[in-house]
Amino acid sequence: MGKDFLQEFINEATKENEARIAQEKRKKHFQELGRKGGLKTKENKKLDKVISIRMTNSEYEILIQKQEKYPLKLSTYIRNILFEKELKINEFQTDEILLQYGTHFKKISNLLRNREWNVFENKKEILVRIENLIGLIHQYLYSKTQKNE
Structure with a gap:
């Protein structure tokens, strides 16, 4: 044992x-x-240099008013203006809206494929047009990203 x-x-x-x-x-x-x-780790360029400037109160107020139009910090806004990148800020908003439209159109086409929507006589034509529209949206967005690269 x-x-x-x-x-x-x-x-x-x-x-x-x-x-x-x-x-x-x-x-x-x-x-x-x-x-x-x-x-992959993001290659974030460290912002390690500091530049301080002096301006009047009126100049500062004008700068703040212009910056509030965009969802950016003041330093980021000034950096974008300095390097002439200000115009690219609004482009992303239109891209987001187009992507939302694309997803909504996909949802509509999925709903139309259900049996419940056989009431429409031209259902196939509507589906084809929606698919073409989604294709155009994606083609526009991808061509835009390729231009940026």
């Missing part, structure tokens, strides 16, 4: 040890994956 207990204890200890080693190997494997790749 002593041998059985001893043998059972040794088997149990080796199983626990193997499980612990396997867990450590798994942990190291994922650490290596993290080092090798995964998602």
